[in-house]
Amino acid sequence: MLNAFTNGLARVKTPAFSLKLGKKDITGNIQSRLIALTVTDNRGFEADTLTLTLDDADGQIEMPERSNVITLAIGWQGAALTEMGSFIVDQVSHKGTPDQVSVTAKSADFRGSLNSPQDSSWHDTTLGAIVEEIAKRNKLDTSLPPSLAQIKIAHIDQSNESDANFLTRLARRNGAEIAVKSGKLFFIVPGMCVVGGETMPSATIARSDGDSHDFSVADRINYSGVTAHWQDTAMPKNQNTIQLQRTSSQQKVTPISHPQAVSSQAASNGKSEPTDYTAGSKENVLILSTTFANKEEAKLAAEAQWSEIQRNAAKFSITLAQGRADLRPETPVIVTGFKNVINARMWVVKKVTHTMNTQGFVSSVELEVRINNVEYDAK
Numbered sequence: 001m002l003n004a005f006t007n008g009l010a011r012v013k014t015p016a017f018s019l020k021l022g023k024k025d026i027t028g029n030i031q032s033r034l035i036a037l038t039v040t041d042n043r044g045f046e047a048d049t050l051t052l053t054l055d056d057a058d059g060q061i062e063m064p065e066r067s068n069v070i071t072l073a074i075g076w077q078g079a080a081l082t083e084m085g086s087f088i089v090d091q092v093s094h095k096g097t098p099d100q101v102s103v104t105a106k107s108a109d110f111r112g113s114l115n116s117p118q119d120s121s122w123h124d125t126t127l128g129a130i131v132e133e134i135a136k137r138n139k140l141d142t143s144l145p146p147s148l149a150q151i152k153i154a155h156i157d158q159s160n161e162s163d164a165n166f167l168t169r170l171a172r173r174n175g176a177e178i179a180v181k182s183g184k185l186f187f188i189v190p191g192m193c194v195v196g197g198e199t200m201p202s203a204t205i206a207r208s209d210g211d212s213h214d215f216s217v218a219d220r221i222n223y224s225g226v227t228a229h230w231q232d233t234a235m236p237k238n239q240n241t242i243q244l245q246r247t248s249s250q251q252k253v254t255p256i257s258h259p260q261a262v263s264s265q266a267a268s269n270g271k272s273e274p275t276d277y278t279a280g281s282k283e284n285v286l287i288l289s290t291t292f293a294n295k296e297e298a299k300l301a302a303e304a305q306w307s308e309i310q311r312n313a314a315k316f317s318i319t320l321a322q323g324r325a326d327l328r329p330e331t332p333v334i335v336t337g338f339k340n341v342i343n344a345r346m347w348v349v350k351k352v353t354h355t356m357n358t359q360g361f362v363s364s365v366e367l368e369v370r371i372n373n374v375e376y377d378a379k
Helices: 027-031 127-137 163-173 264-269 295-311
Strands: 015-021 034-042 049-055 069-076 082-095 100-106 117-126 141-143 152-162 177-181 184-188 203-206 210-217 225-231 239-245 285-292 314-320 332-336 347-357 360-369
Touching: 015 027, 034 069, 049 082, 117 127, 127 141, 127 152, 127 163, 127 184, 152 163, 152 295, 163 177, 163 295, 225 295, 285 295, 295 360
Parallel strands: 141 184, 203 332, 225 285
Antiparallel strands: 015 069, 034 049, 034 347, 049 100, 069 082, 082 100, 117 152, 177 184, 210 314, 225 239, 314 360, 332 347, 347 360
16 A cells, blocks of 8 residues: 655655556555556667556455556656556466565567567668568557658668567667557657657756666777778679767867766866766777668668767666656756766656655656767768
């Protein structure tokens, strides 16, 4: 059972949720039995997960069958609840004593055709056409921005490869990630903050909102550039190369390798400039193993990898003492009250885990650096 608690302003807040099993509202039946509810909201292909732990001391709970659909909304009493989507029951267990029922449900059923090996080949088409074809054979709707749908694909093969793996590969080489939620296949450009054609509203997180946080800069993965090869099929002996490196202006910035580090200028005038988290030497270049069909495909793949490198140069996570159901993947976030090196950048939500139990409602948020434009010198 969820308990009310008092925040710092002496306002009593009580977590709230609603659950439907199929079309039947089961909130009233579950309310007094709920021990814990956890929902994980992912941006990428990893399925969103809902876990329920219920008190079955009286033995009256009917265990749901696998493949049943659960619909969830969460928030606070007295305010509109936020829809978290639908989940397919994947696992049900019973243990005791004390007797408890645990239910795990996923946002997509990966036991079906998505994970079955397929053989296909595409020539002189677009990314959008490929995605539509694969989605149709998996009985999924699609959502992808026009900038991705219009990308030309000279040739690509799917040989004894699952649709899940192929789509992930196709998305990554074109600077995107895929997600399957509520019967729809999404192609998402990380950092664009657009999901399903809608721009995500921005959010602010203050240090005082959190119980704990963790910020780090990972120098070991910080390449200073990306090289991709392409080969003209008309002249197969000639292999060409395109190389993207950090811009000259970026190379002049002193890399920051510690969360307490602040430039002398920022310390003196109290202002903070956007920080370059990408460290490494000019020679520290990542070479892509794939040989692409033409220069444009090689450039897109190099840009995608370079953007990923910049996004992953710093990691930041925070656990919010009062849960925020409004925080979803691709939400742009401004943070305040932290070190200047953290406050200086715009962030974007990568993953959120919401937890409700007898202690209250908390949200654990994983963020990455928001990259608005991929900056590089091409060679």
